[in-house]
Amino acid sequence: MHILKIVLEIIVVIASILLTLLILMHKGKGGGLSDMFGGGLTQNAGTSGVAEKNLNRRTIFIALVWVAIIIALGLMTKFNLV
Secondary structure (H helix, E strand, O other): OHHHHHHHHHHHHHHHHHHHHHHHHOOOOOOOHHHHOOHHHHOOOOOOHHHHHHHHHHHHHHHHHHHHHHHHHHHHHHOOOO
C-alpha cells in the first residue's frame, strides 16, 4: 500500500503541473489578469473553436483525475491504509 501512495502522490504532482499549464494556455476573455500579462497582444491571432474545445476537454479531464486522486489519498489516510 505504501508504494501505491507514493505512485498516487507522483501522479498528483504531474497532474498539478499539467493543470497549471493547461489553465495558462486558455484564451483570455479580456479585462482580467491575462490582459495584464500580455494577453491582449494575442487577440488578433486567436484560436479556432475546435482547438479551444479540445483544450477545455483536456483541462477538465486532468482536473477530474487530480480531484479523484486527492480524494483517494485522503481516504487512504483517514482509514489508515498507508
